[in-house]
Amino acid sequence: MKNWRTLFASVSLVAIASGASAAELNIYAWSGEVPQEIVDDFAKETGITVTFDTYDSNETMMAKLSAGASGYDLIEPSQYTVQVLAKQGLLQELDHAKIPNIGNLGAPFKEVSYDPGQKWSVPYIWGTTGFAYNEDCVKTPPTSWKALWDPQYEGRIYMLDNMLAAYIAGLQVNGFDAGTTKPEEIEKATQSLIEQKKVLGGYNSTNYGDLLASGEACIVQGWNGSIAQVMVTNPKVKYVIPDEGGSMWIDGFAIPTSAKNVEEAYKFIDYIMRPDVAAKAADLSKSATVIDKAKALLPKETAGNAAIYPPEDKLMKADFILDVGDATKLYQDGWTKVKTAQ
């Protein structure tokens, strides 16, 4: 009897103790961009229990947030997504005093057009949208989006299953700017994307890197980070920022209004902006860091990889997609037409 009582007492003590000290953090980030190792390191260093979920499109994340109940304390939106979420009132204004490491940001990322004064978000990594090919199948190195319309690769071309990303190619191949709001340009791009379906193997924004590396695909539209990750194991995979420009993007961290563990979220943001952590994260995710001091710590093959850090002149030509506002509807109707065309 006495034993039972002790057992019960100790069990409830443990329960109370763990209840009190269980600092939690729920992160919702782009798949492949925040390495699990970084999350584990953070948990070990701080004792915070981290739950980590991923998404493969900004829209999915926004849908979950705008549906109300989300339970996330930290999200990783891309630039235009920060604008949309802020307009919807779904983000908390950031208190920079709680992010001492914010001073580590490289010069181009200290002031960003989509979020003046970094009110809602802090940049984490940046990258480009272009295409990649497998040398086994594509013999002459392509330099234009037109390669994704080339009938000689019929059935082995894949496009990102992502409306705005697909339209980067559709618009630029016609000589228009990605992220345009002009109805006639969007319509023309829609026609090009419909025409492209004849040669497409499919739309894919999850494992297109593997499709390319395995030779199932010859040429895929893609984000540079995912491509750089498969380049490590298959050197025949090459990444291209097309002559038409491609696009540049910045993914950063933001705290949703509904967040419950705000202090922990700040701790994570500050942690990942520490140069050594930022360097490790950038190296593991094969993405470009926004922290200058971190770049210096990177291994040569990562820092010198043109798929991750493209030459300056390429970047100058890349489009930077901002919130398209009411034109969203034009893109959506166009994309539905593309998806239903036979």
Next chain:
Amino acid sequence: MIAARRGNLVTLALLAPSLLSAILLLVIPILIVIAFSFAEQDTYGGAKFGFTLASYRELFQAIYLPIFLNSLQLAAVSTIVCLLVGYPIAYFIALRAGRHAGLLLALLLIPFWIDFIVRMSAWMVLLGRNGTINSALLGLGFIEQPIRMIGTYPAVLVGMLYAFLPTTVLPIHAALNGLDKRLLEAADDLGATPLQSFWRVTFPLSLPGVMAAILFVFVPAMGVYAIPVLLGGGKSIILGNLIVQLFLDFRNMPLGAAVSVVLLVISSGIIVCYMRVLRSVEEART
């Protein structure tokens, strides 16, 4: 009187857990979906509750029509393929397999202990360019170039057949299994050829099973999401994909909800038709 009332109370008490879970998990979610379908949509993906038919009006625009036709067509073709393959299997298990019938049925069901997405990924490996089927055909010298299968319509049909074969076989098997074998003997005695006795005895008696199979394949096939994406490359979307696209990509909950409601209405319509036909078949028999 009191006894009857007590009986009712007991029935109610016994039914309460299932009634409660049906209301909580089925009725309320459906009501929420219906409420959303009449809500208003703003540009930034917020839904304001109210009463507007805007989503339904938008739904009946020309751009969505192909998706409805696509879905009906895919569901119809899948149903036919499933029946053509499933009927002989059910027939064999019920009438020819003898003591192995139980084993065969178990074999048919065992793969379903594995997660659906994992099984579909297995098909991606089988049908891939460097996949098992292509390697085998190349190795045997039947083909010189790998055949492209992933991202084609036949690959989607293979996936549908695989996914819905058990739901086709089981009801047909159940109908055939209950068949009174003496009827077949009688047909035999009266001089019917095997083909005649199949068409005039076996097949008509298996019809309730066949109709249940049609129902079990056709209705869920319209809402399938993963197969057209994984095996078809996402190039030909059906209602299931449209709902995901509207909810997750376009953040248009009212329109997504309206599509769901329409899908629900179509499915219910088919079920009502099924009940009617089933009743007339049974009445004709008695």
